[in-house]
Amino acid sequence: MKKTALVVLAILLFNCKGNTQKPKKTDFKITKTEAEWKAELTDMEFYVLRKAGTERAFSSPLNKNYKAGVYVCAACQTPLFKSEHKFDSGTGWPSFDREIKGNVAFSTDYDLGYARTEEHCATCGGHLGHVFNDGPKNTTGKRHCINGVALDFVTNKNLP
Template sequence: MKKYLYLCVGLFGMATVNAQEKSTASLTVKTDAEWKSQLTPEEYRVLRDKGTEKAFSGKYVDTMDKGTYVCAACSNPLFDSASKFKSDAGWPTFDRPIKNAVTFVADDSSGAVLTEVVCSKCEGHLGQVTTDTAAGTSGSRYTVSSVALKFIPAK
């Protein structure tokens, strides 16, 4: 059963990776030293070293205000608040990104095949995407570390 689950997740991940649209945003390229000087140590750990913040510790887990979530590293608009939904995941959860805002990378570093979500502009690690059958969602669950985001309230 476990192998079947990994196979299904892996196939979904590869389909997602192959189906992604190419971004029209120009790539932000910086040296490791530049990222370290710009980001806090925790932002660097998550965005550049592909870390994950502790569940339920992020400041945007329960935020449901109207606005836009942008990349903490490069300010690329990533998610509209209308796509955010409450979940018990422990991290901010969205059902769809802004068009061309993110790209996907197959990640098997944990032993299971996951689909990593990265910013299309700076390639910063945001979190993972999985399938979700919750009512009212697009069928995808984007679980993102709060530290990878900045929230811009609607005017």
């Protein structure tokens, strides 16, 4: 009897995905159907922003972009990260040591079998990437590892 109880407990523990931690689609100011997002986004943008996918490392031209400006959500244009907070992490994805407060939402992701802090656009819920505690020690110590395809870049001269 004890063995059966342990097996059932183990199955329950390892099958919990922690979806209660994920933001609900209704938590965001901009909500659209899957068909509407598909019509507006490229295939890769849809895969990353709406399906929580990941682009290949070193595939984004924004990884090596060092111009002055703001990185905005590719789906809704919400400002997410400032260029002065970008750094070269060597990981192959655009990395920032902080977000624009209030414009990025966080949840817990268990997709790889352990807890990671996932980042979303706070306006439309688009998946951006993950935040880790291995960033620059002289600033925040955070590394916001962001899919470049989830971002658009706006130079300072093009800001309103």
